Amino acid sequence: MRAVEEVVQETPTVRTLAFTDAAMHAALPGQFAMVWAPGAGELPMSVMVHRGEGKAAFTVRRHGPASSGLFGTAVGGLIGVRGPYGNSFDVRRGRLLLVGGGTGMVPLMRLLSRAGGDDDVTVLIGARTAGEVFFEEAAGRPPGGSGSRAVEVSTEDGSRGRKGLVTAAAEEALGAGRFDAVYTCGPELMMLGVVRAATARGVFVQASLERVMKCGVGMCGSCCAGADIVCRDGTVFDGDHLLANPDFGRSYRNKAGAPEAYGDARGAPAPGAGIGSR
Amino acid sequence: MAPSLSTEVCPSLTIGAPTMLASGILGISADVFARVAEAGAGAVVTKSVSREPRDGYQNPTVTGVRGGGWLNAVGLSNPGAGSMAGMLAAAAGGRRGAPVIVSLVGSAGPEFEQMAGLFEEECGGAVAAYELNLSCPHVARVGLEVGDDPALVREVVRATKGATGAPVIAKVGLGSARYMDTVEAALAAGADAITAINTVRAMSIDVAAMRPVLSNGIGGLSGPPIRPIAVRCVYEIALQHGAPVIGCGGVSCWEDAVEFMLAGASAVQVGSAVAGAGWVGVFSEINAGVRRYMEDNGFSGVREVVGLAVQRR
Numbered sequence: 001m002r003a004v005e006e007v008v009q010e011t012p013t014v015r016t017l018a019f020t021d022a023a024m025h026a027a028l029p030g031q032f033a034m035v036w037a038p039g040a041g042e043l044p045m046s047v048m049v050h051r052g053e054g055k056a057a058f059t060v061r062r063h064g065p066a067s068s069g070l071f072g073t074a075v076g077g078l079i080g081v082r083g084p085y086g087n088s089f090d091v092r093r094g095r096l097l098l099v100g101g102g103t104g105m106v107p108l109m110r111l112l113s114r115a116g117g118d119d120d121v122t123v124l125i126g127a128r129t130a131g132e133v134f135f136e137e138a139a140g141r142p143p144g145g146s147g148s149r150a151v152e153v154s155t156e157d158g159s160r161g162r163k164g165l166v167t168a169a170a171e172e173a174l175g176a177g178r179f180d181a182v183y184t185c186g187p188e189l190m191m192l193g194v195v196r197a198a199t200a201r202g203v204f205v206q207a208s209l210e211r212v213m214k215c216g217v218g219m220c221g222s223c224c225a226g227a228d229i230v231c232r233d234g235t236v237f238d239g240d241h242l243l244a245n246p247d248f249g250r251s252y253r254n255k256a257g258a259p260e261a262y263g264d265a266r267g268a269p270a271p272g273a274g275i276g277s278r
Numbered sequence: 279m280a281p282s283l284s285t286e287v288c289p290s291l292t293i294g295a296p297t298m299l300a301s302g303i304l305g306i307s308a309d310v311f312a313r314v315a316e317a318g319a320g321a322v323v324t325k326s327v328s329r330e331p332r333d334g335y336q337n338p339t340v341t342g343v344r345g346g347g348w349l350n351a352v353g354l355s356n357p358g359a360g361s362m363a364g365m366l367a368a369a370a371g372g373r374r375g376a377p378v379i380v381s382l383v384g385s386a387g388p389e390f391e392q393m394a395g396l397f398e399e400e401c402g403g404a405v406a407a408y409e410l411n412l413s414c415p416h417v418a419r420v421g422l423e424v425g426d427d428p429a430l431v432r433e434v435v436r437a438t439k440g441a442t443g444a445p446v447i448a449k450v451g452l453g454s455a456r457y458m459d460t461v462e463a464a465l466a467a468g469a470d471a472i473t474a475i476n477t478v479r480a481m482s483i484d485v486a487a488m489r490p491v492l493s494n495g496i497g498g499l500s501g502p503p504i505r506p507i508a509v510r511c512v513y514e515i516a517l518q519h520g521a522p523v524i525g526c527g528g529v530s531c532w533e534d535a536v537e538f539m540l541a542g543a544s545a546v547q548v549g550s551a552v553a554g555a556g557w558v559g560v561f562s563e564i565n566a567g568v569r570r571y572m573e574d575n576g577f578s579g580v581r582e583v584v585g586l587a588v589q590r591r
Binding site: 036041042066214219259 | 306307557
């Protein structure tokens, strides 16, 4: 068990909980942990970066019982942490485009911390409304070297940044400039749009998938997508692999393991617990 | 000639390799079944399906055990017999890979009869056998609670046999009754083979949180810690009944598989070992090791190994 050492309120429904754990501190961008809030539940969480020595964090949106339990854990409260599990983003050099929706920004923040100081990184953040935008300032912090960091926010209601879906901003960015790699995490239909846009232009793209997870180690099969077991083969997949996966952007399996279709982008059901999409 | 990995599980079921995917592991997707078959499994057993879909328990449902093994109380989550049958029927067209064994779970004969009938109707040709879950240790009114009642075991086996001509395998575990009574009841009612054993009722408590780790409190222990128990059960069943047995419990490497074979198992099921570093590669690793063992010891097939240790002391 780990004691929560610091709680940051990111938005009314999102908090970041920091703790000390050497293995989590060293987690690769995209790796996740199974996080237990005793009495409330356990859920998969992407490992958030923390600059403190030996420290890491989880950024959680209050939603179901487990995430609400974690969200409500105060400084000094105990959380169980197993992992890190899963693969990680292949962090390229050069001009990078990061596209995140909601808590899908979490793995992208760790990725950003591994980007080179000389790399030029554009970060596109998507949210429903201004009050749900977080990590904007941290994402824009200038790197140590000659590279640059640019952040652009899209909100669906236009209350901050540009109005509309972040996929439109991604399309525009890809059309306007040359990128060496694109990374995305968020609601699956958002990622589908980003993967298609990048692939159409021949740009290397990776996305981190979210599915219902129980074991996190490739045993229970709950998180299958096509022939992939997301917790073990992923959660990060290359765009061309995803476009060949019959489930990507189309369906996920519910808690019982039955396939359910993704709805439209706004009403897309969130299958799992918090790796990315909420 | 290189020894053959093919093995006769029971007279009406022969599979290409003696390693099977155990029920409850990776078992809800036809695409994943095909992948596990390509990885070397001689057969795949589905997650146990019930008449209606089940969400299972809240997480934590799975936890590693200090000192080795895994503890789970997933709660028999499954999409339901209808959904599974539909998926197998859809996949049957371009079928690749190993035979699929459907695991059924329920409380009484009519449920099993209905589910087996449904599979026969929807995708009968795609189901190589049925395995009856008489041994899940953490859900009320099904699994072990059925297995602990020999009269109910007879009813359930007869009902399933009446609905299908495919082999019916009874998966037994260690409940509160003598497990051998379950074995005897199943065989008397016509079961074609026995799978032994399921996970063993167990619990983990977190010392810092001072509460059970699993949301259900009690779960089932799997992995290497239960292997010697499972080997003992397989040995006893082979010794007392000479019935076809599939060994299940902690198989992680070829030596484990051979150990079960020597105890009387004509095949083994692999479960929590897929969580290991080899991932689904564990099937081909075990198969290769079994083949080498047979080569080194002059056996031409699995049948020559099965039961060799029975009555040798």
